[in-house]
Amino acid sequence: MKVMKSLKVAVVALAASVATLSASAQDNTLLGAGSTFVYPLFSKMFSQYTATKVNYQSIGSGGGILQLTNKTVDFGDSDAPLNADQTAKMSAPVLHIPMTSGAVVVTYNIPGVSAALNLTGKDLADIYLGKITTWNAAEIKASNKGVNLPELPIVVIHRSDGSGTSFIFTDYLTKVNADWAKRVGKASAVNWPAGLGGKGSEGVAGLVKQTPGAIGYVELAYAKQNHMPFANIQNKGGKFITPTIEATTLASNVVIPADSKVSITDTDNPKGYPIASFTWALIYKEQNYGSRSKARATELLKLLWWNIHQGQADCAPLNYAPLSKSAVKVAEQILKSATYDGKAIL
Amino acid sequence: MYKKTNKFVENKRLKLSNSQLKWETIFRRILIAMSILLVVIILGVLATLIVESMPSIKSLGIGFLWGKVWDPVSNIYGAYPFLVGTLLTSFIALIISVPFSYAIAIYLGEYNPKGWLSDLLKNAIELIAAVPSIIYGFWGLFVLVPIIRTFEMKIGVAPYGIGVLTSSLILAVMIIPYAASLGITLIRMVPSPLKEAAYGLGATRFEVIRSVIMPYTRSGLFAGVLLSLGRALGETMAVTMLIGNTSAVADSIKNAIFGPGNTMASVIANEFTEADHTEYLSALIELGLVLFFVTVIINLIGKRIITRFTND
Numbered sequence: 001m002k003v004m005k006s007l008k009v010a011v012v013a014l015a016a017s018v019a020t021l022s023a024s025a026q027d028n029t030l031l032g033a034g035s036t037f038v039y040p041l042f043s044k045m046f047s048q049y050t051a052t053k054v055n056y057q058s059i060g061s062g063g064g065i066l067q068l069t070n071k072t073v074d075f076g077d078s079d080a081p082l083n084a085d086q087t088a089k090m091s092a093p094v095l096h097i098p099m100t101s102g103a104v105v106v107t108y109n110i111p112g113v114s115a116a117l118n119l120t121g122k123d124l125a126d127i128y129l130g131k132i133t134t135w136n137a138a139e140i141k142a143s144n145k146g147v148n149l150p151e152l153p154i155v156v157i158h159r160s161d162g163s164g165t166s167f168i169f170t171d172y173l174t175k176v177n178a179d180w181a182k183r184v185g186k187a188s189a190v191n192w193p194a195g196l197g198g199k200g201s202e203g204v205a206g207l208v209k210q211t212p213g214a215i216g217y218v219e220l221a222y223a224k225q226n227h228m229p230f231a232n233i234q235n236k237g238g239k240f241i242t243p244t245i246e247a248t249t250l251a252s253n254v255v256i257p258a259d260s261k262v263s264i265t266d267t268d269n270p271k272g273y274p275i276a277s278f279t280w281a282l283i284y285k286e287q288n289y290g291s292r293s294k295a296r297a298t299e300l301l302k303l304l305w306w307n308i309h310q311g312q313a314d315c316a317p318l319n320y321a322p323l324s325k326s327a328v329k330v331a332e333q334i335l336k337s338a339t340y341d342g343k344a345i346l
Numbered sequence: 347m348y349k350k351t352n353k354f355v356e357n358k359r360l361k362l363s364n365s366q367l368k369w370e371t372i373f374r375r376i377l378i379a380m381s382i383l384l385v386v387i388i389l390g391v392l393a394t395l396i397v398e399s400m401p402s403i404k405s406l407g408i409g410f411l412w413g414k415v416w417d418p419v420s421n422i423y424g425a426y427p428f429l430v431g432t433l434l435t436s437f438i439a440l441i442i443s444v445p446f447s448y449a450i451a452i453y454l455g456e457y458n459p460k461g462w463l464s465d466l467l468k469n470a471i472e473l474i475a476a477v478p479s480i481i482y483g484f485w486g487l488f489v490l491v492p493i494i495r496t497f498e499m500k501i502g503v504a505p506y507g508i509g510v511l512t513s514s515l516i517l518a519v520m521i522i523p524y525a526a527s528l529g530i531t532l533i534r535m536v537p538s539p540l541k542e543a544a545y546g547l548g549a550t551r552f553e554v555i556r557s558v559i560m561p562y563t564r565s566g567l568f569a570g571v572l573l574s575l576g577r578a579l580g581e582t583m584a585v586t587m588l589i590g591n592t593s594a595v596a597d598s599i600k601n602a603i604f605g606p607g608n609t610m611a612s613v614i615a616n617e618f619t620e621a622d623h624t625e626y627l628s629a630l631i632e633l634g635l636v637l638f639f640v641t642v643i644i645n646l647i648g649k650r651i652i653t654r655f656t657n658d
Contacts, residue, residue, distance in 0.1 A: 060619040085623040155506065160591030160612075162620025184419065188620040191417035196506060196606050197591025199616065206487050211495075211507065 030300055032056040034064020034077030037164050037219060038279045041100055041320050042077070045311040052299045061164050062188070068094070068282055071290055074300050076282040079164025080171075080188065081261040093285040095334050096260050097304055098278040098327050100312070100320045103220040103248040104168045105230035105275070109208050110135055112150060117231040118143040118240045121176030121266065121274065124233070127215060128156055128173060129180060130194030135213060143234070156195025157207045157216035162188040165201070168277040169217050172265035176274075217275075220248065221319035237270035247273035248321035256330045276321070281307070287340045297340050305335055305346065392638065399632035401624055410632060416593040418617070423629035425636050427593045431607035432640065434510055435585060436578035438603070439517035444571060447522045451529025451567065452555060459534055468530065475523035483587035486516045491588070503604045506590060510607045513588040517581055521574035528570035532563040565652045572648040579611075579641055586612035610637045 030052055032042070039058035046054040056077075059067075064076035069089050081096055106119060123139045126132045132139055136149040159166045170186040184190050198204040201222045208216040208228070220243050223230050232240035241247050251272030252264050266274050281304055287297035308323060308331045315322040323331065336346050402410065406423060413424020450471060458464045487508075494515075495507035536559050544554045560567075590606020593613075610633050621627040 062620040062622050065622070083622055160586065161616040162618075162622075164620075187419045188622065189418050189617045191415065191419065191593065195592065196508060197608075197616075199586050199591070203487075203587060207508065210488075210492060 028296065028299060029053040029055050030075070030296075030303060031073040032064075032075045032077060032281075033059050033067045033073045034282070035061045035079050035164055035279050037079055037102060038077055038099060038320075040221075041314060041318055044314045044318060045307055048314070049303060049306055049311070051306075052303055054303065060162075062162065065282065068284075074283070074296070075304070077279060078282060079277060079279045080167045081280060082282070090284075092289065094282050095285050095338060096280040096282060097308070097331050097334050098252075098260050098323055099281050099307055100315050100323060101248055101252045101264065101276055101278050101327070102168075102320055103243045103251075103273050103276045104165055104172075104217050105220050105223045105243045106215065106217050106233065107205070107208055107223055107228045107230050108215045109210075109212060110150065110152065111212050113147060114229075115144075115147050116229065116242065117147070118234070119231045120234040121172065125173040125177030125180040127154055128158070128192070128194060129177075129183065130156070131179075143240070152213040155211050155214040156192075157204050157211070157214050158192050158195055158197055159189075159201075159204055159217075160197025160199050163200075164188060164277075164279070165217065165219055166190070168265060168275060171263055171277070172275045175263075175266040220245075224319050233274050235270070235272060235274040236266055236268055239270065241271070241273045243273045243275075245316050245319065245321045247271060248276045249324050251276040252278065252321070252327045253324035254326065256326050258330065258333065260327070260330050260334060278323075278327070283338065285338055286342070287338060287345065294340050294345075297338075298345055301335055301338055301345050305332075308332070308335075392635075395631060395635040395638060399628050399635050402628035402632045405625065406629070406632075410629070411636065414595050416613070418621070418626045421623075421625050423625075423632075425610065425633055427595050428608050428610040428613050428633065429636065429640070430595070430602075431510065431589065432579060432609040432611070432637070434602065434607065435514045435517055435589065435609055436575060438510070438514035439521060439578045440571065440575055442514065442518035443522045443574060444525065446518075447525035447529060447570070447574070448567065450522070450526040451533055451570075452559075454526075455530045455533025456555060456559060457551075468527075471523045471526050474519065475527075479520065479581060479584040480587075482516050482520055483584040486512060486584060486588045490515065498604060503600060506604075506606060508588050508590045509603075509605050510589060511603050513585045513609075516584050516588055517578050520581060520584065521577050524574040524577055525567070525570035528573065529563070529567050532566040532570075533559055536562050565656045568648070568652055568655065572645065572652075575644060575648075576641060579637070579644070582609075582611040582615045585609055586615055591616065610634075610640075 032054060033056065036058040039056065042056045046056060061078035061080060064073070065078055065082065065086055067073045068076035069086075077099065082090070082094060087094070106124060108117065119140070120143055123132060123143070126139065133154055135152045135154055141149060167186060167188045170184065170190055173184070174181045174186045184193060196207060198207045198216070201218045204216040204218055205222065205226055205228060208214040218228070230243055232242045234240050250269050251267040251274065253272070254264065254268050256262055260278070260280070264276055264278065267276070283300065283304070287300070288294070308328055312322040336344060338345055402423065406413070410423060410425055411429070412426045413422070414426050415422045415424050416427065450467075454464055454468055490512060491507035494512050495505045498505040498507065540558055540562065541554055544558045549557070589608060589612060591608050591612065592606045593608055596602035596605050596607065614630055614633055618630050621630055
């Protein structure tokens with residue numbers, strides 16, 4: 001009898017919690033899904049934004065895009081703009097709104113070398129192509145005068161999982177090395193010509209830290225939090241740039257097209273760090289779909305508007321690069337172009 | 347008189363059998379429903395895999411199986427390196443684990459079946475199966491990999507530390523409990539009269555194990571090994587973290603064992619979430635289909651071997 005009673009109580013409690021859960025999903029909580037890269041920043045931003053509750057699931061850019069395609073979320077977030085295939089699957093035009101930018105840094109483990117390495121984009125690609133195989137190769141020596149580089153084989157480490165970080169990195173290598181562009185190309189997962197794959201940033205970091213002679217790439221924030229060394233990368237202007245938040249913001253301070261779907265790797269800005277990218281929030285241009293209310297659409301746009309203005313203050317403490325002035329301007333125009341029943345919302 | 351007794355007996359039986367029969371039917375129906383549900387799920391998985399991998403099957407055909415290049419950028423997909431990696435890691439792991447699981451089964455089943463030490467060991471082995479694979483992965487990455495790297499430096503192969511051998515070692519640890527647990531139970535179930543008769547004839551313990559226990563439990567022990575193999579074929583997380591994830595095909599046997607590789611399950615886990623075009627997604631699902639068939643084929647072969655052993 002007692003068992004039955006407690007069972008009943010449990011069932012009622014469970015039903016009640018399910019009811020409140022589904023209710024909270026139906027009321028004005030905005031739903032988002034996508035990039036894991038931007039998740040720490042979004043959590044911070046959304047905890048400070050008081051007007052609406054936001055539930056953001058960091059399931060990966062691809063997953064976020066899929067959820068937006070299926071219209072199960074209000075917005076997606078991706079580290080790469082939609083490709084042709086993904087655009088074709090969307091039932092309506094989608095807007096890309098830059099949220100923040102992030103840098104990918106090249107980290108390494110060379111015993112006895114404490115100075116920050118200088119690397120050119122071409123050499124970096126040649127290392128990842130397996131053409132440069134030792135640390136004391138003439139090409140690396142040429143950009144690191146005075147550094148005593150050991151005769152140690154280079155162990156190339158890359159991400160084994162599909163990721164936005166890999167997309168940014170390969171996008172950069174494609175731009176600076178013709179051979180890379182021809183043989184490998186850019187994608188969130190490519191056919192790596194050399195080296196070992198580590199799963200996730202922690203996998204890459206773990207392998208680099210353990211393997212003498214290893215080279216790998218992780219996000220700036222990850223490298224900083226884990227006190228990993230990172231290389232200065234030569235940009236288009238020929239200068240070796242230390243990856244910092246400022247240099248990343250500068251990378252996006254260039255002429256940005258009206259749809260903001262631009263790759264800012266290998267930036268034209270003479271002070272910009274060359275391996276950087278935006279991460280974009282994705283929303284439908286026409287917000288009246290499904291059974292969405294105008295109020296919900298307005299809440300969504302207000303949230304994104306807040307993100308690109310006040311929310312930017314959260315970027316730097318978390319090692320994300322705030323949007324540059326030119327990027328904010330473009331983002332404002334894009335948000336203003338969103339409509340409900342053909343009429344502008346903001 | 348006769349009538350009365352008959353009525354009495356009949357009544358009592360009827361009364362009982364009504365409720366008994368009802369429960370009997372309900373119970374049987376539940377059993378049937380459960381079994382059918384299981385078959386439906388398996389067939390559903392198979393059907394989904396086939397339908398979803400259609401685009402890839404159409405564009406790549408049977409060449410998918412021995413294609414050696416996996417290039418999502420130019421839409422060339424070949425499962426060969428992953429097929430080899432899956433089979434290699436699983437079988438090496440099996441070879442390493444079988445002596446251990448058999449030894450454990452014999453020790454805890456025959457030599458030390460009762461008492462606190464036996465209970466402790468048995469629980470410890472079952473605990474091995476309960477440890478999440480990500481824990482094995484991290485343990486492998488931070489403890490086993492440096493050891494293997496030192497070893498590799500000594501024998502003069504490229505000292506990556508991670509690779510097929512490392513993941514096989516972790517897999518071996520992970521699959522030991524499956525064969526061992528089943529083995530312990532089976533060996534304890536060998537009827538004592540059989541063993542006592544053998545002892546009575548002057549057999550030593552080793553002779554009893556070899557000539558009485560082993561033949562009696564052979565098919566069951568082998569089934570345990572099959573269970574282990576199934577686990578090894580499908581294991582994803584720990585392997586992904588330790589195998590090196592390269593789709594290049596090794597050029598020598600030495601490199602195939604010590605060098606990095608990749609398995610089907612780990613490619614799916616790595617690339618599925620960010621597979622951003624139809625052909626890519628479909629090729630990954632076809633990889634799942636191949637894994638499905640590999641498991642089925644290996645199980646069928648195993649069943650054949652078991653039947654043959656039992657017939658002897």
